[in-house]
Structure formats: structure tokens, C-alpha cells
Amino acid sequence: MDFILELLEVPVDTNFTYTLILEECPKIFPHQEFRLFLLVPAVISTLILAFSTQRTKQKLQMLNGRPGLIFPMDVLKRSHRFSYAAAFGTLARLCAGIVFDAQYAFDYNGPTYLKVLLALVSMLIYGLGYFPLFAGITTEAPVGYFIATLFSWVFTAEFIGNYFCKQPMGVISYVVLVIGMLPETLCFLYLSISLPVRFVASIAKPKKKFKLAVDFESSKDLYESIRNSYQGIHVRKLFKRPPPPPLPPKGIMQKLQSSLKSLLEKIFYKRTKGFRYSARMISVMAIGFILLYEVTFLLFVQLFELFDFAEIGMEHILNSIGRIEEIGEDPAVTSLREILIVLYDLVIAFRGCFLTSLMVAFTINVVFLLHYMTSYRSNLLSLYKGKNNHLTPKNKKSNASLIVGSMRYAGYQVGYIGWGFFIQFFMLLIVTVAIALIVILWDFLKYFILDQAMRLWPVLLTSLVLNITQLILSKFLFLQKRGEILAMDNRRLLFIFTYFMFFYNIFIGIFSCLMRILKSIILGALFLPRLDHSTLPRKFQKMDPGFDAYCGFMHIESTHTNPVAMVFISILQAESLTSLKKNSKKHSNINLQDEKQEMLDRKRRKAKWKWLLAYTLVNNPEISLQRRLVLAEERNENIKEIFFSRSSLCTEEKSSKIELDQIIIRDEKI
Structure with missing residues (x-):
């Protein structure tokens, strides 16, 4: 560094x-x-x-x-x-x-x-x-x-x-x-x-060898390996009935333990049994943590040395001129001592501010890394189920932009973690230094601070009282059944109150606007390292390059690592390998009875697949409708291909006839 x-x-x-x-x-x-x-x-x-x-x-x-x-x-x-x-x-x-x-x-x-x-x-x-x-x-x-x-x-x-x-x-x-x-x-x-x-x-x-990539004595061994894989375990869990919810805790100790456990899971990390993170996600989180750790440690040591050096220098100067005022002392020395004492207090306070801001920023980012992994897991499992509530929908982005976002994700994440850490550190430093200056320079700033407080406290108190009043009246006076249903009561009184509150809310809106700006700055800086949350509104999320890269990464992950699709493909491969093995045995010892048995097995499999297809379409009318549309499109495409092929043949025949006529005319002239 x-x-x-x-x-x-x-x-x-x-x-x-x-x-x-x-x-x-x-x-x-x-x-x-x-x-x-x-x-x-x-x-x-x-x-x-x-x-x-x-x-x-x-x-x-x-x-x-x-x-x-x-x-x-x-x-x-x-x-x-x-x-x-x-x-x-x-x-x-x-x-x-x-x-x-x-x-x-x-x-x-x-x-x-x-x-x-x-x-x-x-x-x-x-x-x-x-x-x-x-x-x-x-x-x-x-x-x-x-x-x-x-x-x-x-x-x-x-x-x-x-x-x-x-x-x-x-x-x-x-x-x-x-x-x-x-x-x-x-x-x-x-x-x-x-x-x-x-x-x-x-x-x-x-x-x-490649042909014996899956070595098995029977098809049972092959299907057992698929069943025990990570994707197979996930699919098996989908067919199991979810466990019943745990019983509520009894007793004070159990309630305290459950509340503490739930609080720790909300703040830090909650494990989901059986889930396995991708190699790319683990790698990005590892490099992000190491980057945060080493930068924080080096800054901590260097800042500690810097302030320690300044503190020792100030102590040396104070000891040389004396810490206690003497009788008949030069006024310049007295004023210099007072300034040095204030500076000495500022050095000690600033060291605490710097080191505290650094450690708090590091802690926030480490907790964010854990939350980021939890968010990745929940978003990926939701995409597996077809739910897309948090991310930008895949149909609103092109496939090329999704691939580009997936390629950008790892580099963007590391860069955002680094610069987000420094921005959070400087924001915390400004807040802590401001508090330290107010505490140290209270004797000089107390009149100014009290004067500003006397000007602002009526505004704060009025806005607080008005907001509470509107909430209480809306619940107990203007809504039926104490706000349990959205049905108005005392309509005329509500219209009168709404009219007069229009003018008061203009006055409160000025203060609310300032609070909105402040909240946007704080939350924007706080969530800057996290690409799973956009710092822009919903309709402008495409303009957020970090969130856009995260959406592309998540859609590519869910499309190509869906356990149901992977297990289905593995079963098809297993069927292919099993049939190849049967064919190899069949060529070694061929007889008429085996051929008949093979034909019967093929017919049974075909009938079984048709029955499963019919059962699926009957229970899922939407899939049936989509299948009809797809079949209709394929039929239209086949008709178009036949038409174009025939038209091309006709044009070729016409061109060949024209060429023959030209050759005959040329021969007659000769």
C-alpha cells in the first residue's frame, strides 16, 4: 500500500x-x-x-x-x-x-x-x-x-x-x-x-478416457451419483414437505436465547443448510475482505504513529514552556500555552476520531459482505423459483447486456468495495470530528450553538406535534374501526382539517426536504459498496452501472446453474450413456428376441413420455397454451421454409430454361 x-x-x-x-x-x-x-x-x-x-x-x-x-x-x-x-x-x-x-x-x-x-x-x-x-x-x-x-x-x-x-x-x-x-x-x-x-x-x-467419463456397472450407480450431487439434493428437497415451524419458546431464558439468535442472524449472517455458493462469489468476497483488512490495518498503524508523534511533540513543547502559569509571566507565553493545550486536546480527540471512524467503517463493510452473501443466496433461490421482485426483469434487458453485466460484476464489486470503504470512512470522520470540536471548543461555541438551538427548536417541536396529531386523528377520528379498514369517517371534518393542513404542510415540507437530501446522501454513501441495492429509484436502475452488472450476473447464474435444469440434463445424459452401453452389449450378442425386447422397451418409453406430457398439460393449462403457440409458430416456419424452397426451385428452373433458350438461339445463329 x-x-x-x-x-x-x-x-x-x-x-x-x-x-x-x-x-x-x-x-x-x-x-x-x-x-x-x-x-x-x-x-x-x-x-x-x-x-x-x-x-x-x-x-x-x-x-x-x-x-x-x-x-x-x-x-x-x-x-x-x-x-x-x-x-x-x-x-x-x-x-x-x-x-x-x-x-x-x-x-x-x-x-x-x-x-x-x-x-x-x-x-x-x-x-x-x-x-x-x-x-x-x-x-x-x-x-x-x-x-x-x-x-x-x-x-x-x-x-x-x-x-x-x-x-x-x-x-x-x-x-x-x-x-x-x-x-x-x-x-x-x-x-x-x-x-x-x-x-x-x-x-x-x-x-x-472420455467415453468412460462416468464409470458405472449399472444404471443404478449412475442415477445414484446424480441423486447425491448438489443439484440432486436441491431437487430432492423440493419434493419434501417443509418441516413444521418451531414451537414458540417457553420461559424467560428460551425467549432471551431465541431473540438474541434472531438478532444476530439479522445483523450478521443466517446459514441455509445445503446451499453452496459459486466459486466466483466466494472469490470476490475473499478478495474484498482481504482488501478491507489490509487497508484498515495499514491505515490504523500509520495513523496511530502519526498522532503519537504529534502528541509527543506537543508534550515536549508544553514541558519546555511549563504547564502552569507563573507569576509575572509574559502574556504571549500564557496565550501560547492556552493554544498549545487546546491543540493537545485536539490531537488526542482527533486520534480517537480517526481510529474510531476507521474501525466503524471496517466493521460496517465486513457486515455488508455477510449481508451481501445472504442477499445473493435469497435472490438466486427466488430466481430459481421464477420470482423476480428485486432485480431488473430479464425481459427488459437484452441477452448481450446480461452477459456484459456478468463479465463486469467481479471487477466492479472489488472497485466499489474499495472506494465505498474510503467514502464511508471520510463521512464518519467528518461526523466524529464535528462532535469532538463541539465538545472541546464548547466554551467558545456554546453561545452560538444555544442561539441556533433556540431558533430551531420551535420548528422541530411544531413539525413533531403536527405529524403526531395527523396520525392520531387519522386513526381514531377519520377512519372507521380505529384504522383497521380503509373507510372514511367524519368526512366533513376530514375535509376541513385537510384544507387547513395544506398551509401547515408547506411550512413542514421545507424541513422535510432538507431531511430527504440528508437521508439520500447518508444512505447513498452507506450502500455504495453493495451492488445488490441500487442507489437510484426503480425506474432509473438501468443508469446504475453497479446494480446493472449485478443483475446481469444473477440472471446468468440462475439461467445456467438452475438445479432442476441441471438434474434434467444429467438424467438425459444418463439415459444416453445407458442406451449406448446396452447397444454395445447388443452388438456383441445379437438375436431376434433382444431386438423385439428393445422395440417393446422403446414403445413403452414413448407411451410413458406421452402420458407424462398429457398429465403435465392437463394440470398446467398455461403450459398447454404456450405449447400450442410454440407448435403453431414452428408449423408456420416449416410452411415458410417449404414455400421459399419451392419458390427458389421455380426460379432456378426458369433461369435454367432461359439459359437453354439463349444457347439454342446462339446455335441457330451459328
């Missing part, structure tokens, strides 16, 4: 045992040189992985379908979630440099308008450098795990060499440094240990 150190410009006293930065020594692996030199092994490793993979569609029969197209991460699956999260966690420091410091891969001293091109090239260099690590995890092959292991060790060595191989700083400073780098260090250690273990396990595991 060099940008923070340059921003603060902290003067360092070597007598402080907790000081993190005594003398800046040159890094063992400079950032720009390391990224540029990493390109060569990264490109070579990517080519090796490509030639170790076959193409699914071999259009060119060369090298047995090699090289294949490799990808760094399947954003739709839920496998290797923690490996991807750890790999993205190692990018936290690089992401912080990109978000806050515009860190580039090489220096550029040319025209300013070409710096955008510099940023694009730098992002490409960063992506190529980390590509073999992610692609190696995705391939799930010995070569991939070996390359991923080598790159994880290289990145771990670069991390340790740059941030732990400093000059001697004392035991306490090393402990503080380790605590500050703890989440990122754990990510590096996880990759450095788990990837070699997977490499050894992949070598020991026998390699299966």
Missing part, C-alpha cells in the same frame, strides 16, 4: 518499538521488473497447458485436436471454490494498487492521452502473469497442477521477499507485520501446500 504511505508521509521515530517502517530497503522483486520478466514463463506455461488439452470440436485433424482452448476459471461451477478464492486472495495487494494508486506494469513518459492505452496493456500483462495459476487449477490434470504449483511458489517467494525480508525491526514489529498480512499469507500458504498435494494425487489417480 505504497500510495497510503506517500499520502500520509509519516515521520518515523526509531525509538518506537512498534514502528513498522524503520528504513525503506529496496524490494528484492521490484514490481514492474517482476511482472515483465514473468511474461516469458507465463506464455510458455500457457502453451504447454494448451497442447496438453484437446479441442472438443476438432475441425482441423492436426495433432489429435491439439492445442486446445484453455480457460482460467469456470464462472458457473462450484468446484475448487476455496482454491480459486485463495488464488484471488493473492491478488489483493495488486488490486489495491490498481484501485487506489493506478499501478502500471511499466513506466511511461509520453503524452498524457495515451495513458489509457498504458492501463490496458498493464491489465493484459497482469492477466497473463496469473493465467497459468488459474488455468492449472481448472485443468485438473497433473501438468496443470505442476505448473500451478510452480507459479504459486514463485508468487509466495515474491510476497515473502518484498514484505518480510526487511531490515531488523524487533519482535513486536514483526508480529504486527504478520498480523497485518495474515489473510494474504494464509492464501499463499494454502496454495503452496494444497497444489503439490493435488499434483501427487492426480499422478496416483488412473486417467479415464
Whole structure:
């Protein structure tokens, strides 16, 4: 976080045992040189992985379908979630440099308008450098795990060499440094240990051919694997009757425990048994937490040192001129002492304000990350059920915009988390500093504050009384049955009261307008890091790029990871594999009786599918109507195709006849 150190410009006293930065020594692996030199092994490793993979569609029969197209991460699956999260966690420091410091891969001293091109090239260099690590995890092959292991060790060595191989700083400073780098260090250690273990396990595991990707003795084993998968468990839960609601708590202790548990679940996180987050969501949340943790820790240490240095300097000056006024003292010294005492109190108060605002902002963002995961889960489960109350409907957006939003989501989320944290920190800092100034300078500001309070309290009291009066009269006088039904009572009195309240509400509306502006600013800054809530009104949510990206991401997730659709496709694949296995056995030992049995089985399956289709259409009239419309459209399209094909044949025949007539005329002339 060099940008923070340059921003603060902290003067360092070597007598402080907790000081993190005594003398800046040159890094063992400079950032720009390391990224540029990493390109060569990264490109070579990517080519090796490509030639170790076959193409699914071999259009060119060369090298047995090699090289294949490799990808760094399947954003739709839920496998290797923690490996991807750890790999993205190692990018936290690089992401912080990109978000806050515009860190580039090489220096550029040319025209300013070409710096955008510099940023694009730098992002490409960063992506190529980390590509073999992610692609190696995705391939799930010995070569991939070996390359991923080598790159994880290289990145771990670069991390340790740059941030732990400093000059001697004392035991306490090393402990503080380790605590500050703890989440990122754990990510590096996880990759450095788990990837070699997977490499050894992949070598020991026998390699299966593509045709035997699902090895089974019978179809029961195949269907059992589908039933026990994550999607199969989800579908099985849909057919189960929901459990009865829990009994209400009895006794004071049970009520206190249940209320405390519900409060903690509302504030922090409520677990849903059986739900599994996607690898992309876990990775984004991991890198967001690590970014918040390390930035908060570094700012905390640097601000603590800065204010401690200022406090020691103020104490030294006060001790030199004396803290107690002496007889016959120069008035200038007395006034200087009073100013220094006020400044000393301000330094102590500002340190509390800065550190408190920093920790509160960090806590708010961590809680928001937990709420964000809960919101993702609830929105995804609602989309699985066909409910779309919170997000922008899919039919109001094009498919291309949904894909673009899904691609933007991860980068947008990290950037919003970073800048949202700083905006919240500065807003909290303004509030706490204002409170501290009022408390410290109360002797100087009390007359001004009391004068403003005497002017404003009638407005506040009047608006409060009028609002309460309108509410009470509406409930007990102007509505029937004390407001239980929306039916008017005392209509003439209501019309008189509404007429006179028109003029009073103009007066109250001025204060209400100011409160609306203040609430918009506070809530907009508070929910800025959260992409699952738009900061704009419902009709203008398309103008919110963060929320638009989140909607695209959620619609793509729900469309391609729906457990019901996935289980249905798996059953179709199982049926296909079962039929292929039966056909292979059939060709080995063919007889007439087996053929008849196969025909009977085919007829039974066809009759069964027709019966299920009829049963579904009878119980779901809407589906029946939609099916008729689709069949009608297909029939019209077939008729159009036949018509156009016949018309094209007629035109070809006419053109051929014209050509023949021309040839005959030419021959006659000759």
C-alpha cells in the first residue's frame, strides 16, 4: 500500500518499538521488473497447458485436436471454490494498487492521452502473469497442477521477499507485520501446500478416457451419483414437505436465547443448510475482505504513529514552556500555552476520531459482505423459483447486456468495495470530528450553538406535534374501526382539517426536504459498496452501472446453474450413456428376441413420455397454451421454409430454361 504511505508521509521515530517502517530497503522483486520478466514463463506455461488439452470440436485433424482452448476459471461451477478464492486472495495487494494508486506494469513518459492505452496493456500483462495459476487449477490434470504449483511458489517467494525480508525491526514489529498480512499469507500458504498435494494425487489417480467419463456397472450407480450431487439434493428437497415451524419458546431464558439468535442472524449472517455458493462469489468476497483488512490495518498503524508523534511533540513543547502559569509571566507565553493545550486536546480527540471512524467503517463493510452473501443466496433461490421482485426483469434487458453485466460484476464489486470503504470512512470522520470540536471548543461555541438551538427548536417541536396529531386523528377520528379498514369517517371534518393542513404542510415540507437530501446522501454513501441495492429509484436502475452488472450476473447464474435444469440434463445424459452401453452389449450378442425386447422397451418409453406430457398439460393449462403457440409458430416456419424452397426451385428452373433458350438461339445463329 505504497500510495497510503506517500499520502500520509509519516515521520518515523526509531525509538518506537512498534514502528513498522524503520528504513525503506529496496524490494528484492521490484514490481514492474517482476511482472515483465514473468511474461516469458507465463506464455510458455500457457502453451504447454494448451497442447496438453484437446479441442472438443476438432475441425482441423492436426495433432489429435491439439492445442486446445484453455480457460482460467469456470464462472458457473462450484468446484475448487476455496482454491480459486485463495488464488484471488493473492491478488489483493495488486488490486489495491490498481484501485487506489493506478499501478502500471511499466513506466511511461509520453503524452498524457495515451495513458489509457498504458492501463490496458498493464491489465493484459497482469492477466497473463496469473493465467497459468488459474488455468492449472481448472485443468485438473497433473501438468496443470505442476505448473500451478510452480507459479504459486514463485508468487509466495515474491510476497515473502518484498514484505518480510526487511531490515531488523524487533519482535513486536514483526508480529504486527504478520498480523497485518495474515489473510494474504494464509492464501499463499494454502496454495503452496494444497497444489503439490493435488499434483501427487492426480499422478496416483488412473486417467479415464472420455467415453468412460462416468464409470458405472449399472444404471443404478449412475442415477445414484446424480441423486447425491448438489443439484440432486436441491431437487430432492423440493419434493419434501417443509418441516413444521418451531414451537414458540417457553420461559424467560428460551425467549432471551431465541431473540438474541434472531438478532444476530439479522445483523450478521443466517446459514441455509445445503446451499453452496459459486466459486466466483466466494472469490470476490475473499478478495474484498482481504482488501478491507489490509487497508484498515495499514491505515490504523500509520495513523496511530502519526498522532503519537504529534502528541509527543506537543508534550515536549508544553514541558519546555511549563504547564502552569507563573507569576509575572509574559502574556504571549500564557496565550501560547492556552493554544498549545487546546491543540493537545485536539490531537488526542482527533486520534480517537480517526481510529474510531476507521474501525466503524471496517466493521460496517465486513457486515455488508455477510449481508451481501445472504442477499445473493435469497435472490438466486427466488430466481430459481421464477420470482423476480428485486432485480431488473430479464425481459427488459437484452441477452448481450446480461452477459456484459456478468463479465463486469467481479471487477466492479472489488472497485466499489474499495472506494465505498474510503467514502464511508471520510463521512464518519467528518461526523466524529464535528462532535469532538463541539465538545472541546464548547466554551467558545456554546453561545452560538444555544442561539441556533433556540431558533430551531420551535420548528422541530411544531413539525413533531403536527405529524403526531395527523396520525392520531387519522386513526381514531377519520377512519372507521380505529384504522383497521380503509373507510372514511367524519368526512366533513376530514375535509376541513385537510384544507387547513395544506398551509401547515408547506411550512413542514421545507424541513422535510432538507431531511430527504440528508437521508439520500447518508444512505447513498452507506450502500455504495453493495451492488445488490441500487442507489437510484426503480425506474432509473438501468443508469446504475453497479446494480446493472449485478443483475446481469444473477440472471446468468440462475439461467445456467438452475438445479432442476441441471438434474434434467444429467438424467438425459444418463439415459444416453445407458442406451449406448446396452447397444454395445447388443452388438456383441445379437438375436431376434433382444431386438423385439428393445422395440417393446422403446414403445413403452414413448407411451410413458406421452402420458407424462398429457398429465403435465392437463394440470398446467398455461403450459398447454404456450405449447400450442410454440407448435403453431414452428408449423408456420416449416410452411415458410417449404414455400421459399419451392419458390427458389421455380426460379432456378426458369433461369435454367432461359439459359437453354439463349444457347439454342446462339446455335441457330451459328
